[in-house]
Amino acid sequence: MQPIVHPVVGYLCYAGYVRASDGEAPQGELTVVAVFAAVLPDLIDQPLWLIGVTPVGRTVAHSLFGGALLVGAVGLLARRRGRTDIGVAFAIGYASHIAADIPWHVLAGDYHELGFLLWPVTGMPAYSGVKSLGTVGAVDITTLWLEAILFVAGAALWWNDGCPGVEVVRRYVG
Incomplete structure (x- = not known):
């Protein structure tokens, strides 16, 4: 998945959770x-790859092992501070x-590229990029089309929800 789509997918998932549990749109710092x-995961793994520490840009933080350690550590710290909501x-x-990086490989049949999930136990080949899903007429339908739909839908929901989080960023930035 393209890096720009991940924050939107994160918002969609979190907004779904908040709506299911509270019946309202998400707000503020959470x-x-x-x-x-x-x-x-991209902020951790991409620099490691760029400076030559790891062989590809999806290893340590994209692995279920690394992710479980990091999420567990943040959850434990949040719980100790009485803020389990931050951990959630x-x-x-x-x-x-992590979940959003999986479907494109499955849809394209590139199962070997799912090695990032269990890295370093499994190898991780170089990311092959945009996946072709088929052709409709003369148009090649790729994963970018699906990502564009996700991006637009998520951005529209965020806008409709009143752009939650912007006030927090403004408060801390200036």
């Missing part, structure tokens, strides 16, 4: 936590990233 956690928001955002 939304920021969920969206930040949704981009965190972080876990939803983080899990949304």
Whole structure:
């Protein structure tokens, strides 16, 4: 999945959770936590790959092992501070990233690229990029089409919800 789509998917997942549990749109700092956690695997793994520490850009933080350790640590810290809600928001955002990276490989039949889930136990080949899902007429339908739909739907929901999280970012940035 393209990096720009992950925060939107994180928002969609967190908004679904909040609506199911509270019956309302998400608000404030917890939304920021969920969206930040949704981009965190790329913020960890991409620099490691770029400086040559790992062989590809989806290893440590994309692995279920690394993810479980990080989510567990954040959850434990949040619980100790009496803020389990932060741990939940972080876990939803983080899990949304890992889960969103799976379907494209399955739809394209590139199962070997799912090696990131159990890295370093399993190898991780180089990411092959955008996947072709078929042709309709003369148009090649790729995973980018589906990602564009997710992006637009998530951005529209976020806008409709009143752009939750913006006030928190403004407060901390300036």
